[in-house]
Amino acid sequence: MTNTDAPRKAKIRQILADTPQLLSRAADTSLVEQIVRSVESKIADRLLRTGARMPSIRQYAEQHQVSRFTVVDAYDRLVAKGFLESRRGSGFYVKEPAALITHHEQAPNEKWPPLMDVVWLVRNMFRQMPAQKSPGTGTLPTEWMDGDLISNALRGISRQNSSLLIGYGEAQGFLPLRQQLQLKLAELEIAVTPDQIVTTTGITHALNIVASHFVQPGEVIFVDDPSWFLMFGSFAAMGAKVIGIPRLADGPDITKLAELAALHKPKLYVLVSVLHNPTSTSMSAAKAFQILKLAEEHDFTIVEDDIYCDMHPGSAVQPATRLSTLDQLNRVIYLGGFSKTLSANLRVGFIATSRDMAQHLTDRKMLLTLTTSEIGERVVYKILSEGHYRKHTDRLRSKLAIGRDKTVRQLERVGIAVDMMTPAGMFLWVDTGCDTNVLAEKAMEQGFLLAPGSLFSPNQLPSSHMRINVAAMSDPGIWRFLENEVGNNN
Amino acid sequence: MTNTDAPRKAKIRQILADTPQLLSRAADTSLVEQIVRSVESKIADRLLRTGARMPSIRQYAEQHQVSRFTVVDAYDRLVAKGFLESRRGSGFYVKEPAALITHHEQAPNEKWPPLMDVVWLVRNMFRQMPAQKSPGTGTLPTEWMDGDLISNALRGISRQNSSLLIGYGEAQGFLPLRQQLQLKLAELEIAVTPDQIVTTTGITHALNIVASHFVQPGEVIFVDDPSWFLMFGSFAAMGAKVIGIPRLADGPDITKLAELAALHKPKLYVLVSVLHNPTSTSMSAAKAFQILKLAEEHDFTIVEDDIYCDMHPGSAVQPATRLSTLDQLNRVIYLGGFSKTLSANLRVGFIATSRDMAQHLTDRKMLLTLTTSEIGERVVYKILSEGHYRKHTDRLRSKLAIGRDKTVRQLERVGIAVDMMTPAGMFLWVDTGCDTNVLAEKAMEQGFLLAPGSLFSPNQLPSSHMRINVAAMSDPGIWRFLENEVGNNN
Numbered sequence: 001m002t003n004t005d006a007p008r009k010a011k012i013r014q015i016l017a018d019t020p021q022l023l024s025r026a027a028d029t030s031l032v033e034q035i036v037r038s039v040e041s042k043i044a045d046r047l048l049r050t051g052a053r054m055p056s057i058r059q060y061a062e063q064h065q066v067s068r069f070t071v072v073d074a075y076d077r078l079v080a081k082g083f084l085e086s087r088r089g090s091g092f093y094v095k096e097p098a099a100l101i102t103h104h105e106q107a108p109n110e111k112w113p114p115l116m117d118v119v120w121l122v123r124n125m126f127r128q129m130p131a132q133k134s135p136g137t138g139t140l141p142t143e144w145m146d147g148d149l150i151s152n153a154l155r156g157i158s159r160q161n162s163s164l165l166i167g168y169g170e171a172q173g174f175l176p177l178r179q180q181l182q183l184k185l186a187e188l189e190i191a192v193t194p195d196q197i198v199t200t201t202g203i204t205h206a207l208n209i210v211a212s213h214f215v216q217p218g219e220v221i222f223v224d225d226p227s228w229f230l231m232f233g234s235f236a237a238m239g240a241k242v243i244g245i246p247r248l249a250d251g252p253d254i255t256k257l258a259e260l261a262a263l264h265k266p267k268l269y270v271l272v273s274v275l276h277n278p279t280s281t282s283m284s285a286a287k288a289f290q291i292l293k294l295a296e297e298h299d300f301t302i303v304e305d306d307i308y309c310d311m312h313p314g315s316a317v318q319p320a321t322r323l324s325t326l327d328q329l330n331r332v333i334y335l336g337g338f339s340k341t342l343s344a345n346l347r348v349g350f351i352a353t354s355r356d357m358a359q360h361l362t363d364r365k366m367l368l369t370l371t372t373s374e375i376g377e378r379v380v381y382k383i384l385s386e387g388h389y390r391k392h393t394d395r396l397r398s399k400l401a402i403g404r405d406k407t408v409r410q411l412e413r414v415g416i417a418v419d420m421m422t423p424a425g426m427f428l429w430v431d432t433g434c435d436t437n438v439l440a441e442k443a444m445e446q447g448f449l450l451a452p453g454s455l456f457s458p459n460q461l462p463s464s465h466m467r468i469n470v471a472a473m474s475d476p477g478i479w480r481f482l483e484n485e486v487g488n489n490n
Numbered sequence: 491m492t493n494t495d496a497p498r499k500a501k502i503r504q505i506l507a508d509t510p511q512l513l514s515r516a517a518d519t520s521l522v523e524q525i526v527r528s529v530e531s532k533i534a535d536r537l538l539r540t541g542a543r544m545p546s547i548r549q550y551a552e553q554h555q556v557s558r559f560t561v562v563d564a565y566d567r568l569v570a571k572g573f574l575e576s577r578r579g580s581g582f583y584v585k586e587p588a589a590l591i592t593h594h595e596q597a598p599n600e601k602w603p604p605l606m607d608v609v610w611l612v613r614n615m616f617r618q619m620p621a622q623k624s625p626g627t628g629t630l631p632t633e634w635m636d637g638d639l640i641s642n643a644l645r646g647i648s649r650q651n652s653s654l655l656i657g658y659g660e661a662q663g664f665l666p667l668r669q670q671l672q673l674k675l676a677e678l679e680i681a682v683t684p685d686q687i688v689t690t691t692g693i694t695h696a697l698n699i700v701a702s703h704f705v706q707p708g709e710v711i712f713v714d715d716p717s718w719f720l721m722f723g724s725f726a727a728m729g730a731k732v733i734g735i736p737r738l739a740d741g742p743d744i745t746k747l748a749e750l751a752a753l754h755k756p757k758l759y760v761l762v763s764v765l766h767n768p769t770s771t772s773m774s775a776a777k778a779f780q781i782l783k784l785a786e787e788h789d790f791t792i793v794e795d796d797i798y799c800d801m802h803p804g805s806a807v808q809p810a811t812r813l814s815t816l817d818q819l820n821r822v823i824y825l826g827g828f829s830k831t832l833s834a835n836l837r838v839g840f841i842a843t844s845r846d847m848a849q850h851l852t853d854r855k856m857l858l859t860l861t862t863s864e865i866g867e868r869v870v871y872k873i874l875s876e877g878h879y880r881k882h883t884d885r886l887r888s889k890l891a892i893g894r895d896k897t898v899r900q901l902e903r904v905g906i907a908v909d910m911m912t913p914a915g916m917f918l919w920v921d922t923g924c925d926t927n928v929l930a931e932k933a934m935e936q937g938f939l940l941a942p943g944s945l946f947s948p949n950q951l952p953s954s955h956m957r958i959n960v961a962a963m964s965d966p967g968i969w970r971f972l973e974n975e976v977g978n979n980n
Contacts (some may be wrong), residue, residue: 081665142657147656155649159641162641169834177528203861205858230860
């Protein structure tokens, strides 16, 4: 960027000028931290692009009415974090982000599949961006959550005997939480005792524990196509072969599943029965039964990821059959968690399985991370056992229903088709009629994060589908963008 | 056990009769929970052995002056947890513990080494046993720790903006903690910026992240022999070949290292330079330099586990050279954590490495567990930044010095030789002159957990050595046991 690049420079200033309203002396975080976060999110949104020159320290300080020391400090941190670079005598520039992950560069080995390129979305998805800029995000907006529930629980824990949080804690997880989860599963008609439950650091940890127990390098794991992208990378990283089973409105394509199971002899099939990500469809009872028969016939284990469980509004609105309920955890391993409904930061998930398998998976958990922290588990226990969780999820479901209706109507208006329309859940799987990789790139230029369909498929091919988060569609700019870019195609 | 087995029955009653003093209505945990823990720890200690019949509910209730409902509830929980089984019409019995872990029983595959049988010790080590019964444990006694530090920090966090703990948090870890760690490493003369640091769920998680990035199944990882047992299982589980390098008083046997490096072309060498586990020896500067030269020559990466860092009393007492200080994180990856000095339950560890590698390892962390919880990281940040940590570790070091002197004198008195005597740290590596597997078994019968030498060697061969925790030698029963069983051999 040269000094004659005036319009672009003006744009950067204008983008950064959005910041003052965010800077607040009353806020919990320091001004420095606020500036760091603001610049970071603008870079993540690509509002500030690689190579752009930042305003000088003096300019920034004046524009935001903060001291120059504050700006120096913030820019220094941004350099330390790799977002900016300082060029001697010339100022600060937005830095080229580090190269995307590649598998085992140290030791290229043709035998193992490469880690799939899910890192771009992963990095962005898990950066803290404002929800209204992220129709592609997989979480609900922070303001839909109830931070006080967590603060209050933490305060309660801080008052308990102070030596409780010194030791490693129980390998299987905090017992009162496991007892509480027993009750929760009983409501889904899944009968377990606490010794059948193993807590984990979220579902990702649970998937790693289970897959590392069952699958050797070169062996096959089935996933739905489309499905949650991060696990493709996790499984590929352990040398497993990931194969997608086409997902239809009522569950997987059974003919295809039978065919591929005979061909590949998978060790595991990881699926979501209720409010599947990214389609929010749920499994029919008939399909659930057929899958269990195929699992028996081809001797594979099913991993049922039920992270969206508490967003389901009940069978009056949408039928829901869990494989774990039919099979009672003989051939099905159940995974649950609280990242979507309570807080992603607590990192509390769990595995429910047979008693023997729970022992094996506990040992495996120990080898991966030793125990899990009891703090998050005590927080979840308190919120569940004191009845707050139920009320909180009631509220979430009402809000989701409203957001969903509104989004569906607006999609109709701009002429975008919903594929596999379903009545509940936080996602809509829409067909834009154009390559959503290209669309996501364009959206990024305008500061919006979309989730292109290619990411949700283990084969990563370009797709005209994308995932929409019905809780993150409030910005009129998104609708203008979609109307301009997509409305014409359909 | 039959009704005529009166002496044994009396013994069980007597063992359980130790409990009343532990049951307290004022305690933070419920009576039910207290009974559960008491019985559990007696089973772990093998004071209650498989097949033993528990007192009837009536007997237990009378003996401990609690209601029968309380006992019913406690026994039920113990059944649910797999410690007891209920035989209809006959009462409650101590159950056979679940079989030890075996690798991939589902899919035996001769190519990969089996998980080593470290599970017996692992399970016991991480069960909550009173420290005075566990000379073999790897942690300091709870009462040496400062639970109030953690409670106060949690209270502080609960007062912060309640929406802070909703999102996933930063992938690399809580930034203020990473800034604090930058200062901590600077004191060790290791220059890093926060973007070179990745937080983890403890050192075990860190080892898994690093090893899964560098090592393919079938490839070789070097460890010290003896060294920390859990990692043998972690590495074996990912299909790596684990080979031990003999550890001498001033570091590894360099001749052997050179020979084995040429032969096996390892990808990683995981070592402890300062207060090595289990010998508490530290590396000489000359050896540190030689290792770095060999790493260069044979192109392997060094992982320096510095978990005992803050137990080191300074170079006046014992010289300490870290490879990371010499190499400045080019070929060395530094691991640190707070499980030994602050709380194992917080599960806070970290990796320090080059900037690029930090990005790769962050991606790898995301694939294994997504982000780490900020709660533990905020707790550690507060304790470090408010200066409490330094004072607390000062106190720990003073106590350790006293415990160590006392233990060394008593070992002399009972005639047990310390191998590689060193002036600091929490462990002594002693030579008993007899098979410590047998000795540990005998100790268990008396309710003491020892750590036999076989566990610390990747080849798991019987050994006359064992590891002693100088902070856990206060029970006179241990000394009587050692005098009787070992004193005669030497």
